[in-house]
Amino acid sequence: xxxxxxxxxxxxxxxxxxxxxxxxxxxxxxxxxxxxxxxxxxxxxxxxxxxxxxxxxxxxxxxxxxxxxxxxxxxxxxxxxxxxxxxxxxxxxxxxxxxxxxxxxxxxxxxxxxxxxxxxxxxxxxxxxxxxxxxxxxxxxxxxxxxxxxxxxxxxxxxxxxxxxxxxxxxxxxxxxxxxxxxxxxxxxxxxxxxxxxxxxxxxxxxxxxxxxxxxxxxxxxxxxxxxxxxxxxxxxxxxxxxxxxxxxxxxxxxxxxxxxxxxxxxxxxxxxxxxxxxxxxxxxxxxxxxxxxxxxxxxxxxxxxxxxxxxxxxxxxxxxxxxxxxxxxxxxxxxxxxxxxxx
Amino acid sequence: xxxxxxxxxxxxxxxxxxxxxxxxxxxxxxxxxxxxxxxxxxxxxxxxxxxxxxxxxxxxxxxxxxxxxxxxxxxxxxxxxxxxxxxxxxxxxxxxxxxxxxxxxxxxxxxxxxxxxxxxxxxxxxxxxxxxxxxxxxxxxxxxxxxxxxxxxxxxxxxxxxxxxx
Numbered sequence: 001x002x003x004x005x006x007x008x009x010x011x012x013x014x015x016x017x018x019x020x021x022x023x024x025x026x027x028x029x030x031x032x033x034x035x036x037x038x039x040x041x042x043x044x045x046x047x048x049x050x051x052x053x054x055x056x057x058x059x060x061x062x063x064x065x066x067x068x069x070x071x072x073x074x075x076x077x078x079x080x081x082x083x084x085x086x087x088x089x090x091x092x093x094x095x096x097x098x099x100x101x102x103x104x105x106x107x108x109x110x111x112x113x114x115x116x117x118x119x120x121x122x123x124x125x126x127x128x129x130x131x132x133x134x135x136x137x138x139x140x141x142x143x144x145x146x147x148x149x150x151x152x153x154x155x156x157x158x159x160x161x162x163x164x165x166x167x168x169x170x171x172x173x174x175x176x177x178x179x180x181x182x183x184x185x186x187x188x189x190x191x192x193x194x195x196x197x198x199x200x201x202x203x204x205x206x207x208x209x210x211x212x213x214x215x216x217x218x219x220x221x222x223x224x225x226x227x228x229x230x231x232x233x234x235x236x237x238x239x240x241x242x243x244x245x246x247x248x249x250x251x252x253x254x255x256x257x258x259x260x261x262x263x264x265x266x267x268x269x270x271x272x273x274x275x276x277x278x279x280x281x282x283x284x285x286x287x288x289x290x291x292x293x294x295x296x297x298x299x300x301x302x303x304x305x306x307x308x309x310x311x312x313x314x315x316x317x318x319x320x321x322x323x324x325x326x327x328x329x330x331x332x333x334x335x336x337x338x339x340x341x342x343x344x
Numbered sequence: 345x346x347x348x349x350x351x352x353x354x355x356x357x358x359x360x361x362x363x364x365x366x367x368x369x370x371x372x373x374x375x376x377x378x379x380x381x382x383x384x385x386x387x388x389x390x391x392x393x394x395x396x397x398x399x400x401x402x403x404x405x406x407x408x409x410x411x412x413x414x415x416x417x418x419x420x421x422x423x424x425x426x427x428x429x430x431x432x433x434x435x436x437x438x439x440x441x442x443x444x445x446x447x448x449x450x451x452x453x454x455x456x457x458x459x460x461x462x463x464x465x466x467x468x469x470x471x472x473x474x475x476x477x478x479x480x481x482x483x484x485x486x487x488x489x490x491x492x493x494x495x496x497x498x499x500x501x502x503x504x505x506x507x508x509x510x
Contacts, residue, residue, distance in 0.1 A: 116395070121403060122399055124403055129407055132376075135414055138418075154411055155415065157411075
């Protein structure tokens, strides 16, 4: 690889990392303001204009707090667990294309950190690694609330991972590739060719599973405050707690980006052919991606303050008895359709 | 960093963590070391340009099966090794016998013709998903179907064991 190519990749990594962290900050602020709005409160509005510096104040608070490790915890794992959760959460965004290619000085640069040819599986694999962070945090804390939170979450994540994977399989069947770029290319053109119109059932299953995978309400059983104090992160304080917090929001960002990529044409701006417009088209495509992603991030917050939490048996029943058979049925229909189409 | 160096690092971690899985007394640590072993195997797959296999290794073994193992370990709260005490001698004898048998086999293979170990079967890296799928549904169709039957039997067995009243 030439030196310039190396620099370009480095810049892309830095840009994506910085953008993710910035979005985490914005999300923390947005969650508090939107929840306050929905409950008829004001929310944080003291630090900076309209309170937009509140997340930074929170971050400083986390850094300044005393680092406390309770007696009786399994120390190495207790310290490792937040990192195991956060690192995969930050790594997943690497394969998501966030715009069409940009041309600088005659050099075409794809707006994506790594074009892996098993892109979608890479994301599913890494998100399944994040479970370890939660389970180990719960176990190593040596507290019954933490352990219960960790156990609940591991069972929940495994159950919904299946439904999510099967929903993705029907998309892979349609596009015939595991590469995210190919999946986006398959949805180009008129915006009715977006996968959400071709695969509405898969979209519903995927969206529900994503909420379970990110531990968000109505599926936040692993940290149900009323029953488990704080769930798997009950015993954590200071920056380690902040890492759990950041991992949750980073996972939400990836989940929103993945939903957009798989079902809403990725960076595809409806009714416009971006590749014809040069760099302006690229700017439009990035804008389209950000707007679509922003909507799904807002939806996360919206749903959180709208739906009550599921009971645990209801959660399992929904995952295994409703979502899994429906996803299988959807694959059956999609594969049948493709087979008939290839014969006729 | 050159690729052979990466291979030696990954191989060292794989073997080292596998040995520690056996030697460790804490079951949770053993499980985690096994996950580390899977990761280094995935790196070796990546070096062989078998991206699909590498991702599947992480996705299925590390991401799903070992999480279930951990789940069971935590539910039973197996902190000590006393649960395995009465199998001790049988287990040790059997494992030593199998290891000796395995190394004898490898030794005989190396003695006869070592070139067979260096050559992977052709068409492995190209495409990955396509070549694997095609091989599964044409050349290895019978083993594939037998495996699916085996899984079905295991599923029915699990339901029978878990649900006393059917």
